[in-house]
Amino acid sequence: MRPGAQLWIGAGLSAVFLLAALLSFAWTPHDVTALNIADKLKPMSATYPLGTDHFGRDILSMLMVGARTSIAVALVAVGIGVGLGVPLGLLAAANRGSLLDEVVMRGNDLIFAFPSLVIAILITAVFGPSALNAILAIGIFNVPVFARVTRGSALSLWTLDYVLAARVAGKGRLRISVEHILPNITNLLIVQGTIQFSLGILAEAALSYVGLGAQPPTPSWGRMLAEAQTMIYTNPALAILPGLAIVAMVLGLNLMGDGLRDLLDPRVRRARG
């Protein structure tokens, strides 16, 4: 697949879910908060394009609003990762070998050492399960990823002549980091961002599968899976649909990430040629 093809397929898939999520703010085939037990476990039909769940709610609407939850949680978690991780990485690279650099690196190793899911469970146990706490739990583990990626790429830029020229022009480390280093690693951060975003979707699904993500009545894919699991033998569609939604969205994001990396990183393009 040419890099372009990967990018477009990925972007297309992700866009489908993004649009579904945005659309769900204004309109969904049925109201997800209203339950009508009479219509429970209906198969696919005109009124219910993908059938109904054990409370009689329309699965398509649930998936649309569920997409909104997943995207929101994963997006904000990436935001936390970038917001904290990138500055830390830049500072560590700017003061290479200093105490700050050592502390940032040791802190990173420490957070990586913690089993992410166990800590997520602990956080939700301490503050109570909610979408916000899921964001916090996932966000924390994004920070070291971005810090490490930023520091790594920034370090290689610090050796380049135009940074030396900037220092000769009297610019301080902070100013150089912002004016020279950051713009030249944004490509890498975009690619890493897409990957962390797709991991965020998976993490949110896992957390809500064990009941620690978004709380009812806000629908979430993970919880739909958990509730449908016991009916997998009688109504397999209930469990398969949310799973497919997760797979499709994450696949889309990863393909987009790969496409972006090939497009933006000249070195890879040359290796391919």
Next chain:
Amino acid sequence: MLRYALSRAVSLGLSLLVASVVIFAVIEVIPGDPAAYMLGMNATPDAVAALREQLGLNGTLVSRYLSWAGGMLTGDFGVSYTYKVPVADLVAQRLWISLPLALYALALSTLIAFPVGLLAAARRGGVTDYGIMGTTQLGIAVPNFWFAMLLVLVFAVNLRWFSAGGFPGWQGGLLPGLKALTLPAVALALPQASILARVMRSALIETLGQDYIRTARAKGLSRRQAVLRHALRNALIPVLTIIGLQFSFLLAGAIIIENVFFLPGLGRLVFQAITQRDLIVVESLVMLLVFAVIVVTFLVDLAYAAVDPRLRRRT
């Protein structure tokens, strides 16, 4: 080499100390009192107070931390509030399931990923390469607990090749134990194999672009010989890091899979201990998992030095 190992060991010790303080602080803050949980709804307040005293929950924070941390060093992790069994035995019992499961999944993942990654790199840009890249993308995107559900549906209930879960114990011999761990291991191994295959492929492609491969070809080595004799070993370094990370994830990350297959492993013990507010178990277990991860990273570092002579003489 020894000096290199020593300096790494000391810095790891420091991180362990910091980790223990962080864990103890976070867990002590959890609302919900283990004693109240154990005595249920009709318990009288003085009965709850008596139990708290019995479990030693009333000491000051610092004194409890010191006794816990001190105990950890000597291998005495304290007694579980709910099970009233030494935590060490509880963990050892559960380790006999989580460790083999993690190793089994890691073996599966590595056995699949190496040939696949090698093939994709060798045929870079060809149809097989894109095919492999497509399937590994899919492998990464599938949530492993959903995949586990499907495995149970197909192989346990419909085809009846495997039991739907549970663990018969190792007394009945290696085979029945492994059989019970097969489905969970496959569910865990799928995403890991996909990630490892991709890392293997990019590492190999990176190495194949190096000058010394061109030198080898100029010496008369065929393309295949150049890959096997030179490229593979150099590509091992980034792959080692990923394998190290994956093992530590498998050890603790299998919580959900252990739930789906109701395997009494470490993951499920942590999960139950948190819901039952069995704080002593939670603290000790998280500390052990962190210790395991740090030891694994330390071993990976040593493996680096073994593979790469440039690191060996670095003091």
Next chain:
Amino acid sequence: MKQLTLAAVLALTAGIAHAQQDTITLGMVLEPPNLDPTGGAAAAIDEVVYANVFEGLTRFGPDGAVQPALAHSWDVSEDGTVYTFNLNEGVTFHDGTAMEADDVVFSLDRARAEDSTNAQKALFAGIESVEAVDPLTVRVTLAEPNGNFPFNMAWGDAVIVAPESIETAATEPVGTGPFSFSEWVQGDRVTLTRFPDYWGEAPALAEATFKFISDPNAAFAAMMAGDVDAFPNFPAPETLAQFQADSRFKVIVGSTEGETILAMNNVEPPLDDIRLRKAISHAINRQDIIDGAMFGFGTPIGSHFAPHNPDYVDLTGLSGHDPEVAKALVAEVGEVRPLRLMLPPPTYARRGGEIIAAQLREVGIETEITNLEWAQWLEQVFTGKDFDLTIVSHTEPADINIYARPDYYFQYDNPEFQEVIAELGVTADPDRRSELNKAAQKMIAEDYVNAYLFQLAKTGVADARIEGLWENAPTQANDLTAVRWTE
């Protein structure tokens, strides 16, 4: 179509005969934290040991009636304050030591002691003294007459233990029951084996294994795959239809002592206004909750009383599903802030909560759902009383007296009701007791203290060839004494 092929395949493979006729594997959702019923409240402990490993002076029968156990008979003084229990002869503990009066004295004194950690300490509060008259007779003197005392002694928390073996009771229980403890693999199973020199009638089963499967899906798969023979409290009601359709299995539907209620914080405004509580009760459609959450298993109740109990009065009419009345009442009360709905882990609460939230929203009452673990629920809701609404099922037998305790979590304080319960406590005459029970039910129904939803059904699944399992659950227990394979 899918179900047909599935059933066909399973029928084929089920052909293999169950060779072992005298052993059984029982599935349970929760693993007991330990095996000492006098030391913890978890229902799972009694589900394994009650009547199997440990026995009390008296015990509950399958229909909930109090039957003799270690005490074959007891006589009561006229003023009802002195009970003399006559013990069976030749009863031994599993470690061979004899069970005599001094063991009973030890057990009761231990339970009512100052530092005792017995979960049901209140059962022993009335005891003033316990003496062993002779090795086979024990006299218990109460501070004030208590018609319920034999009933109290039937609880799991009142079983008789021996001083020699109490230290390790939590992990290696030693009782007088027909089965002795053999092995506990933490997180997986507990195995009991038949006690050769049991004082009473020997049980049909030689060995029983309790397997812990918390995940409903895994429970279904285990039952279908034949890993488990019977699942007394099956966690996935939605799959019962499948078992009913399969000749290899039988579904045992009975009732429990579990009154499932939507508890309201009667002190916290706006719920201190009876009109709002009435509106909430009318807004709720019980049948929808039973169908949605419990897939049709459960009987609607109008007050806090078990329908299978002879004194039950059907008061569902007082709080029938009537959205219009509810809307009118809400309008009368005026603007209502969103009510905090705290839900403990069980499915009746989590699923019931979502349905109730939707039903209340239709009449204009907004709710905020927060899912809690049991430990958090106990601290924040039960002891902390920091809630507006919560859903919980009270599974203790005949526990309407909790409405007489103002400090209880829904904080209902009605002196008139407390007098009725006080009198009930002291009267032994059955007719008078039944009158009092009926009055109590009417009172809490009219005060709309809580919204009474349904009686939790006992939905069990078992291999069709097993007999003797309890249908109802007067108390949480899996009494295996009468269980046998028919073929």
Next chain:
Amino acid sequence: MIRLENLSVTIHGAEILSAVSLDIAPGKVTGLVGESGSGKSITALAMMGLLPHGSTASGHAWLDEGDVLAKPEREMCALRGNRVGMIFQEPMTALNPLKTIGDQVAETLMIHRRTTRREAMEIARQRLARVGLPADRFPLNRYPHELSGGQRQRVCIAMAVALNPELLIADEPTTALDVTTQAQILDLLQGLVAEEGMSLLLITHDLAVVSGMADHVAVMQAGRIVEQGPTETLFRTMAHPYTRKLFAASSHQPARMPQAEDTALLCVDRAVRDYATARIGLFGKPGRFRAVNGVSFTLHRGESLGLVGESGCGKSTLTRAILGLDPLQGGAIRLGGQEIHAGPHLDASIRRRMQVVFQDPYGSFNPRWRVERLVAEPFHLSDGRPADMRDRVARALDDVGIEPGAMDRYIHEFSGGQRQRIAIARALITNPELIVLDEAVSALDVRVRAQILDLLARLQEAHGLAYLFISHDLSVVRSVTDRVMVMKSGEIVEEGPTETVFAAPSHDYTKALIAATPTIPADWQGEQHA
């Protein structure tokens, strides 16, 4: 030995070589010279059958009776390393870091000769000794990272000639090496050809190297051999205009009149600079390495001062200290009387008087900025952008021969030479008195280099600039500086007017340096002196 006949190669549709015919005589040294991008390396790779992915070759490469281009891969493997050896330009990355040098040399033997490992290692020991790496000082179990660039190139040569091939192809073998090491490697290659009857194809961009080594020379331009013949006749005749232009540029002397004033501008007084080496263990004290050991010199206003030395002699460390990038451990550096100490808080007034031009045209510019902002960056020193910024940038660009319209374009749209011109414009923008030229022309092709040197000479006169010209290339320094300093392991070993130092060097090291620098014999260039 090998005769190329109308060899043409296209890669991804672009024609790289067109109809190259060259006869590489056995036992002789054939030179192939041309600027970068002229296709000389591709010619070599075509002969070895190692053309990159997606390239197609046509024509013939006759070896004895067969055409190498038509041979199947299996036969090519048998040929490579056995009958034809090859070495490359970048020795630092040419060896597998994870294998010992003994293994890598022995591998050539074992691949072709099915010898036992012990025999192969014995032969490897001999070949390594032959290339100047005797086993006592360089045991076979050494790893590449423990050797210098020159030593690694010797290992590569040992590998290539392990089986006494009939032809050794050397693609820019000494370009990345210092001048003294280069001389030794070239002598080694000449010795191998003489003693072992091997023919050598020497590919380089340096006319002087070819003039000293080759029996037969071919000049390539844009994929074609424009002229070839015996070396001396070719230099004397230079029939093709491109050859003449190439020759003129490599011996170009920019016309400059020394206009050094006697007022001092930059005074370096006993400067000392130490590096902390890796610490031994977590608690061990870090070691110290003295890179600059008490260097003193004065640079006068308007003067061109050269600083020459091989890599590792400390000249770039000294440069960074002069630019205020690293702190001194001893002594002081004063610019126009004001002392320079490292760190951004150095007073802007001092910084404004000194600017720098770096070596790598591709690393000197932030790819994401337009040229205007790149050139105007030094205005940061004059606290705030001056009002007339755009036209000052335009003037600076015009001054260096870049059309002002380039201001709004990005740096990747310019060639190497144009980029150095923009770098010079950036250095001029704040009207400094001193410009430090750190290997400023080393990365440029010889013709572009000549233009830049002319530009620098013109600017010096126009603006009265002082230059500190740092380079490892003696011939360039000789042509542009008034005075020169020779640096070795952290100290200035010799200093004086350029012509006297080059004509009559006093210090032995300087003598060795000058002797090692390849030059085209004077009498060859008799007729058409530029």
